[in-house]
Amino acid sequence: MSKRTQVFTQVLYPDFPLLRALFVSDIPYVALEAGPTKCADLAWRELMAKRDTPATNLSGEPQSELLRELVAHLRQNRTQLREEWVQRITETRLLTAMTKEEIFAEATSVYDSYVEALETETFEALQAYARNLSERIIPRGVETHEVVGIVLLLRDVLARSLFAKYQTDFKKLNRILDAYEPAANRIANTVAVGFVQERERVIRQQQEAIRELSTPVLQVRERLLILPIIGVIDPQRARQLTEQLLRGIRTNRAKVVVIDITGVAAMDATVANNLVQTVEASRLLGATVIVTGLSPEIAQTLVTIGVDLGKMNTVGDLQGGIEQAERLVGYKVIPATETR
């Protein structure tokens, strides 16, 4: 097999982007090996021309002209290309969370936005569409790799159709691809970034919600607050907790606060210190703090960092804590049977 046919085999190989790389960088190397005599055909001359002339001078017609031609081609073959794309999506088992009809409907919109972005070379509309699409499909569990996958598939399908159309005219094909690929890459980039940004927005929103929910300051009696803490406390959450508690003390005019940490398995020295600071700051506001439900591990941490136990008022469980707090505020709980 001559080097020339080898080149052609590679050209005709369906995976197009890979092939482009061979074209641009590897051909001169092949040429040296093969020698000009064996490759004295059209393809070879085209290749040498491509190598020897700078890319900008290569195109006889301006870039926009090429893009227009490209867009016309994509419009013309819209139905066929779209179907091919959807079929490839199904074959590769992407977007399994959606029905075939939904995929088709979305594919149509994506295809049209895609062509439009190519035509106008503005990406705002596509960006907006990508965001809108992401909003709809993220709750259904569509993953990032699927979205990137379908856009790359579309890019592949279109590149192949371009190749099929221009395979007789090599020079033209190269120029068309020069126009097409940067735009296609940008589109893929835009869609992927849009999707990831939307995902991140959703995650941020959820984090915010969790943070809000995670530190309720509750009033159980007049001037008696409880602050149940559940889960892992990081320094940021600890700080937020302290601020919320101090604000709660002020607004509820609390005299006693019970901080229940039964739901906290362990805390590091920083957070333990933060807890001690919370207790001291509450005292400066005139409130007494009772800490309940210390796990053995937390007790160990507090002893290790050397907490002044005179400042910390601790009770074994939440019930005991509330009982002591009620005494401090001046309540006395009497069983109903005794009052009769």
Added chain:
Amino acid sequence: MEVPILKQGKVLIATIQAALSDADLENLRRGLVEQVVKFRSLGVIVDVTSMDVMDSFASRTLREIAHMIRLRGAETVIVGIQPEVALAMVQLGLTLEDVATALDLEEGLAYLNEKFKTTN
């Protein structure tokens, strides 16, 4: 700026109304320590509601005031420390140990009245 010291029954009330210089704080200390015996007061309330910064000198002076007044035979309560101020103080290690604190003037008065009842 001078801090007015008001007499209300057996209690002296000093309300700090603006940021104080070190000299103002020392004047306040002298004034309170003198008057607590002059009026035969049993309690002193220092209201710091409008202080949004509490540096180490201020908190040390407040602590000294409380200790000196105890030696002069009365009780001191610091009232109205803002949540942000409290947090900042604790982070700086200014915790006003062994000084009574209360949420506001009303609470401070209630605390002192309770105290008077138990001592009498």
